[in-house]
Amino acid sequence: WFWWPCCAVSAVAAFFWMSNHPDHGNHPKHQTIMNLVYFYWLEIVALIAALISVITLITTRASPAFTSTAAGKIGHKFLLVVIAAVLEHLFMLYLSPKPVKERLRSQLVIFKDKHTYIMTYLYIMCFGSFIGYSGSFPKLITDLFGYITVDGCTNEGEFLQGGDQETCEADGGVWGQAEITNPNAPNVFKFAWMGAAVGSLIRPIGGMLSDKYGGARVTMIMIIWCTAAAIGQAILVSKTRGLPNPEKNFGLFLFLFLNLFFTTGSMNGSTFRTIGVLFPADQAGPVLGWSSAIASYGAFVIPAMFGVAIAEGAPEVTLYALAGYYVTCGFLNFWYYVRPGCERPGV
Numbered sequence: 001w002f003w004w005p006c007c008a009v010s011a012v013a014a015f016f017w018m019s020n021h022p023d024h025g026n027h028p029k030h031q032t033i034m035n036l037v038y039f040y041w042l043e044i045v046a047l048i049a050a051l052i053s054v055i056t057l058i059t060t061r062a063s064p065a066f067t068s069t070a071a072g073k074i075g076h077k078f079l080l081v082v083i084a085a086v087l088e089h090l091f092m093l094y095l096s097p098k099p100v101k102e103r104l105r106s107q108l109v110i111f112k113d114k115h116t117y118i119m120t121y122l123y124i125m126c127f128g129s130f131i132g133y134s135g136s137f138p139k140l141i142t143d144l145f146g147y148i149t150v151d152g153c154t155n156e157g158e159f160l161q162g163g164d165q166e167t168c169e170a171d172g173g174v175w176g177q178a179e180i181t182n183p184n185a186p187n188v189f190k191f192a193w194m195g196a197a198v199g200s201l202i203r204p205i206g207g208m209l210s211d212k213y214g215g216a217r218v219t220m221i222m223i224i225w226c227t228a229a230a231i232g233q234a235i236l237v238s239k240t241r242g243l244p245n246p247e248k249n250f251g252l253f254l255f256l257f258l259n260l261f262f263t264t265g266s267m268n269g270s271t272f273r274t275i276g277v278l279f280p281a282d283q284a285g286p287v288l289g290w291s292s293a294i295a296s297y298g299a300f301v302i303p304a305m306f307g308v309a310i311a312e313g314a315p316e317v318t319l320y321a322l323a324g325y326y327v328t329c330g331f332l333n334f335w336y337y338v339r340p341g342c343e344r345p346g347v
Contacts (some may be wrong), residue, residue: 130199161180203268215277233256
């Protein structure tokens with residue numbers, strides 16, 4: 001109940017005192033009402049695209065092509081993202097009101113510039129990883145540290161931890177292993193907020209450092225740092241999985257994950273700065289909007305990747321895959337924006 005009145009008061013205040021977006025000539029009269037009409041129109045077509053993607057999810061989730069292998073399961077998630085993104089853009093371009101449609105089509109010039117795609121690829125690394133880790137972090141704490149496998153005896157349908165095999169079988173039981181709740185597991189609610197907080201708080205600092213030293217340079221340093229943290233986390237996860245007392249590794253797990261949040265949060269600020277100086281003023285805004293929209297799918301894809309990897313018993317694979325992706329981002333950033341003689345220095 002605490003957040004409901006806070007949000008309600010904020011919404012009312014924003015409606016009356018933050019309706020100050022500039023008029024771009026589409027609707028000089030009745031600006032506020034038309035802003036709302038156009039906004040909700042675009043929201044509706046986006047929801048339609050999402051609905052079609054959800055229907056696709058429901059109708060194909062039992063398909064052997066998407067359930068028989070881990071690659072198929074992950075590919076299924078990427079397919080849903082592609083369907084939603086493509087349909088949303090088609091709906092926006094062809095089903096929007098005429099003034100909005102004209103404005104949108106004037107922005108299509110950004111797709112003729114290869115740097116739009118490069119910066120989108122890089123921003124998926126930053127913002128996509130940040131929100132993806134935010135969604136995955138609590139579940140990984142639970143899955144890695146919340147359960148342990150112990151020896152025990154099952155007798156009359158009840159599992160009793162401990163004892164020995166000889167006594168168990170002598171009493172008519174079946175000796176074996178079972179997964180139980182770890183009594184020494186860390187409290188998820190105590191730590192889950194930390195990653196998102198670190199990433200959010202460091203973002204403006206990443207932007208300020210980029211203003212002084214250059215966004216691409218800051219991004220390059222953070223990519224190296226982030227890649228090392230991801231590989232270190234993957235190694236730690238593989239060693240922690242299956243330990244009788246996994247909680248002993250939680251401190252290092254938390255430290256490495258906070259490093260991932262720190263670096264991806266910093267790169268949110270540095271790549272934003274790069275986009276701001278890389279493109280002309282009339283294109284920087286659309287590129288920022290486009291790259292942010294595509295990167296936001298990380299909130300769905302990365303937790304899904306971890307979910308599939310955990311189900312397969314190898315969550316570290318996702319971290320290795322992300323580290324490999326970060327390496328490709330580092331190459332692009334270095335080649336186009338950092339190396340001596342690069343195409344666009346100083347960004």
